[in-house]
Amino acid sequence: MDELKTYEGFQPRGSFTEDFYELLSHRRSIRKFKKKKVDKKTIEKLLSAATQAPSGKNRQNWHFFVTQGQKREEYLKYSQKSWLGIKDVLKKKLKPSLYQFTERFFYTLGDAPVIVFCYSLNSPEERYLTSIGSVYMAIENLNLACVVEGLGCCTMGAPLEIKADVDRFLGVTELKEHKKGELELLCAVVIGHPDHDPPKAPRKEGVITWVES
Numbered sequence: 001m002d003e004l005k006t007y008e009g010f011q012p013r014g015s016f017t018e019d020f021y022e023l024l025s026h027r028r029s030i031r032k033f034k035k036k037k038v039d040k041k042t043i044e045k046l047l048s049a050a051t052q053a054p055s056g057k058n059r060q061n062w063h064f065f066v067t068q069g070q071k072r073e074e075y076l077k078y079s080q081k082s083w084l085g086i087k088d089v090l091k092k093k094l095k096p097s098l099y100q101f102t103e104r105f106f107y108t109l110g111d112a113p114v115i116v117f118c119y120s121l122n123s124p125e126e127r128y129l130t131s132i133g134s135v136y137m138a139i140e141n142l143n144l145a146c147v148v149e150g151l152g153c154c155t156m157g158a159p160l161e162i163k164a165d166v167d168r169f170l171g172v173t174e175l176k177e178h179k180k181g182e183l184e185l186l187c188a189v190v191i192g193h194p195d196h197d198p199p200k201a202p203r204k205e206g207v208i209t210w211v212e213s
């Protein structure tokens with residue numbers, strides 16, 4: 001299966017412009033990782049890259065909860081629960097081998113040693129969608145920084161299936177922002193050293209309409 005090819009990594013070609021576009025096209029979701037830790041300094045660097053993103057009214061309304069080690073192990077039972085909310089849709093959509101691969105991914109998170117839970121701090125002073133979009137801009141930076149560091153990641157909306165469980169699991173329910181209803185889980189990003197090199201999913205055509213007079 002293509003998903004099991006060895007990860008070759010991002011290969012810069014020398015010019016900044018070419019490398020930048022190469023970086024974008026090289027990024028793909030990684031769902032199988034080596035059982036190897038990511039050091040804390042690197043995680044800090046990735047999250048620092050995330051926070052370079054633009055944000056509506058410059059609110060920088062992202063917040064990241066990082067889990068590793070035992071806490072990450074404990075999360076697996078929640079990840080398995082989130083699979084229950086998703087599996088029926090995927091069963092219809094995916095071919096059997098990919099369905100099984102995805103099921104295994106939800107059970108093990110592909111052995112990714114790091115899970116970053118991404119939250120938005122919403123506020124009446126900014127439109128809801130702008131707040132959410134701002135955090136997703138940071139998440140794309142995080143995705144790209146992983147590639148540059150030779151790491152892989154997969155952004156996961158699945159934790160939204162079990163949002164209340166995740167809030168409790170992380171202790172977010174105890175925070176005053178959560179009690180005020182302002183702190184909202186958007187996704188998790190699992191991060192680690194890639195242990196496969198899946199093909200890039202083809203991009204859709206026809207997504208641009210030129211509106212000219």
Ligand SMILES: Cc1cc2nc3c(=O)[nH]c(=O)nc-3n(C[C@H](O)[C@H](O)[C@H](O)COP(=O)(O)O)c2cc1C
Binds near residue numbers: 029154155157201
């Ligand atoms: C908001 C968001 C939520 C996603 N949720 C999941 C998920 O729960 N599980 C998963 O395996 N992949 C998830 N993905 C990854 C997508 O499946 C993936 O980005 C898409 O298939 C395109 O593949 P590529 O990232 O390799 O280009 C998510 C991606 C985004 C942006």
